[in-house]
Amino acid sequence: MHDWDATQTPVLLDANVSGKPRKLLMHADRNGFFYVLDRTNGSFLSAKAFARQTWARGIAASNGRPEVLPASDPTPEGVMVCPGAIGATNFMSPAYSPDTNLFYVNAREQCDIFTTGPQPFHAGRTYLGSSYNMQVDEKDWGALRAIDPATGTIKWEFRHHSAPWAGVLATAGGLVFTGDIEGNLIAVDADTGKHLWHFETGSAIYASPVSYEVQGRQYIAIASGAALITFALPDEGSAIPAARASRK
Numbered sequence: 001m002h003d004w005d006a007t008q009t010p011v012l013l014d015a016n017v018s019g020k021p022r023k024l025l026m027h028a029d030r031n032g033f034f035y036v037l038d039r040t041n042g043s044f045l046s047a048k049a050f051a052r053q054t055w056a057r058g059i060a061a062s063n064g065r066p067e068v069l070p071a072s073d074p075t076p077e078g079v080m081v082c083p084g085a086i087g088a089t090n091f092m093s094p095a096y097s098p099d100t101n102l103f104y105v106n107a108r109e110q111c112d113i114f115t116t117g118p119q120p121f122h123a124g125r126t127y128l129g130s131s132y133n134m135q136v137d138e139k140d141w142g143a144l145r146a147i148d149p150a151t152g153t154i155k156w157e158f159r160h161h162s163a164p165w166a167g168v169l170a171t172a173g174g175l176v177f178t179g180d181i182e183g184n185l186i187a188v189d190a191d192t193g194k195h196l197w198h199f200e201t202g203s204a205i206y207a208s209p210v211s212y213e214v215q216g217r218q219y220i221a222i223a224s225g226a227a228l229i230t231f232a233l234p235d236e237g238s239a240i241p242a243a244r245a246s247r248k
């Protein structure tokens with residue numbers, strides 16, 4: 001109905017729920033809800049909105065099904081629904097830190113006008129079956145959000161200027177890395193979301209940051225446009241000037 005196919009990356013977690021050890025699956029869905037399931041049998045445990053949504057009263061605790069608001073169905077005249085067809089998140093990977101016990105995801109805040117106008121099928125062209133258009137008087141935006149899986153509560157957010165497409169990386173050093181559509185690779189504090197560092201790569205970031213180690217030295221890499229950019233702290237005794245090292 002709104003093109004919210006749930007192909008977002010799930011995250012697996014072993015944790016206690018109501019005093020019992022459970023094997024969990026966490027899923028920030030394109031439809032705007034953050035789900036927690038038992039991954040051994042698919043049973044529903046909880047769901048809570050992590051972005052603006054106007055299409056459901058909530059998710060029923062009894063069966064995990066959405067309680068859909070009738071006014072959210074597309075009409076010939078068009079009806080505004082949040083999130084838009086791109087979703088409250090999309091293909092960008094989330095992350096989880098066992099140190100903070102928080103789930104991190106880039107959320108998108110943008111609504112669309114959904115209509116039931118006919119869309120003729122033409123071979124070789126994109127076909128959605130209906131149509132949608134962005135709200136012309138709304139600026140899309142987004143935020144890196146930290147969610148407590150136990151409650152679904154948003155603990156903090158780092159707001160982006162535009163709706164993000166980048167994935168998220170959480171590290172054992174207490175950092176969370178992500179990117180934005182303006183081309184910034186960003187590091188924030190994993191506990192608080194405080195901005196710590198950013199670097200303008202020169203092209204919009206759609207990828208997920210990665211961290212790896214070579215001969216005891218840790219690196220952070222990100223794909224930006226047609227370039228792969230890698231960062232590392234300078235070696236001890238390096239001749240790199242202090243001002244330059246501060247940008248590494």
